[in-house]
Amino acid sequence: MPGAEPGPAFGKPLASRTTAIPGVLLFDLPVHGDNRGWFKENWQREKMLALGLPDFSPVQNNISFNELAGTTRGIHAEPWDKFISVATGRVFGAWVDLRQGPSFGSVFTAVLDASTAIFIPRGVGNAFQTLEDGTAYSYLVNAHWSAGAPYTFLNLADPTAAIDWPIPLDRAEMSEKDRDHPFLPQVVPMLPRKTLVLGANGQLGLALRKIYVGDPTVEFATRTELDLAGPAPFADTDFSAYGTIINAAAYTSVDAAETSAGRAAAWAVNASAVAALAVHCTAHRITLVHISSDYVFDGSVALHTEDEPLSPLGVYGQSKAAGDAAASTVPAHYIVRTSWVVGGGGNFVATMASLAERGISPRVVNDQHGRLTFTQDIAAAILHLLKTGAPHGTYNVSSSGPVQSWADIAADVFELLGRPRSSVVGVGAADYLAGRDSGAGGQEPTAPRPVHSALALEKIEATGFLAPPAAQRLAEYLRERTRP
Structure with a gap:
């Protein structure tokens, strides 16, 4: 020897x-x-x-x-x-x-x-x-x-x-x-640490299910299985099993968040639960992907960059901003900020399509501006950031193309479904809300909305991810919706 x-x-x-x-x-x-x-x-x-x-x-x-x-x-x-x-x-x-x-x-x-x-x-x-x-x-x-x-x-x-x-x-x-x-x-190879998707039955959750279909390393948790509004939502979660958590869960009832019950629920899901999640992700070296919103801004600038200071107007936006702040404390984090989300389930485009099919001419706000974001592209962007190992931080993600008003988008929907664009009547937000009160008489109060919701996309595009134009995705969405 x-x-x-x-x-x-x-x-x-x-x-x-x-x-x-x-x-x-x-x-x-x-x-x-x-x-x-x-x-x-x-x-x-x-x-x-x-x-x-x-x-x-x-x-x-x-x-x-x-x-x-x-x-x-x-x-x-x-x-x-x-x-x-x-x-x-x-x-x-x-x-x-x-x-x-x-x-x-x-x-x-x-x-x-x-x-x-x-x-x-x-x-x-x-x-x-x-x-x-x-x-x-x-x-x-x-x-x-x-x-x-x-x-x-x-x-x-x-x-x-x-x-x-x-x-x-x-x-x-x-x-x-x-x-x-x-x-x-x-030898049975050691599998990588798993990915956990929260909010798996929401609009984005459903898109993530499609993009990860058949992947044995990805688990999905619905609100029934893991309720972020609960007092200790992660008490039974074994975080050591996970390398990535995608938080697609959120309280998104913007107007209901202005009520007493809604305010508590919004803060529980969008802020308190995210803060608890951030602590666990930091302790277990988990990459946290957290979904943000254009509502963290007051809309006073025409195009929002990732480094713009947060300036939320209503309770929903305030709770989301608090969640963003908590998520940003995780050393390995991606905050994916989106706007005007369209996916499976109820959304603005689905509502306009239903009105067009029933021959109803809607009044639609024409002085709030932004871009649609389709959930399949949010899911693809998340996968891209994780696979490429892009620098951690905040990334804006939306469809590309021109900035539009809600009325512009509604007219596009009507036109694609064979109805005249003139069926959509554009009105200012103040006029649209004139017939609603501030919560008396059983009606929900109306939350303030940012006037400008368009997101600058240069940062995510610099990583190699280019989302298709909103017009392309809108046409595909409506074709898929009417397919037998």
Whole structure:
């Protein structure tokens, strides 16, 4: 067996290197020493983040002491990330990708001493063989150890991995469990952490169901299954199972939100529940996708950019703005801001189509302006942001094309359904509301609306996502609606 080797190399600069396994990073660590011994910064968040180390938020530090050279442990893939280093001695490390995907079975090996460390993502099998007596193997992990956690194992002697162990396995110190692990053809790959869609039966939820159809890693929760208006909506949710949560749930009754009961419900769903969700997503390193609204603005500018200060007018907009603020505290977040949403179920376009088909000539507001946003495009934009790993932050998403008034859109609907555009009578919002009171006599009060709701799209387009024109999507929607 190899004898003791000189200590770690002194004076190497901190550096990182990619490896044959995606996400596995090898680090050179600066070690400072003299006649008394040596010192190193084993893990340094700020410097290592700058070199590509994920901000993996370790919560537990484990040390494996190995008395004899030739001690061999692994190959174990755990459902958490690890930052591995050697405190004393040297090891031959071997890592095999056991995650589902094209890199399944990829192998990387390296010798680690005190001047080297490696980051191993969730699902990559970890093994090592000590090259010196009295070796201490240390690792930071970002989840608390649990005997019930789902592990994936591979036999140390797997012929496909074909790891060239410095000390043959028949002469190595090994446990019986490690000797009996399955070979690669029998290994069930570790699936990625799942995606959870909240509000799965809403307009956007239905579009997300279509875009994720058949994907076993995506789960859907309806209001019946997870009611965000409840006092503790996430009490029974195991957040460790999820890598992404898409919050498509919202209280959207804009006028009802101005009532006493509606105000409480709007704040419970749109603000308080989002704040609780943000805490859990931060603690479990979950990517949060949260849906925002043009109602977080007062509409005083013609085109809203992502960095415009929030200025909501009514209770609905105020509760949504509060939810946006909470969602933005999650380190990995996408706030997807939309306007004038059209999808399955009740919406403005469906209402206008019904009036056109019944021969009714409506009065429609002509001094509020924006663009329609079709839920299939919101769903596609969400998938695009997640798949491309776009920088986290807020993104406006709507259909492209010219800005229109509600009356313009209603006239488009009538024309596409074979009715004259003149059937739609455009009126100012003040005139439209003149016949309504402010809530007396059993009527709901009318919430204030932003005059301008159009969203600037340059930021999302810079990531490579281009939504089709609203006119195209409107024609497709109406054709689909009338299809037998």
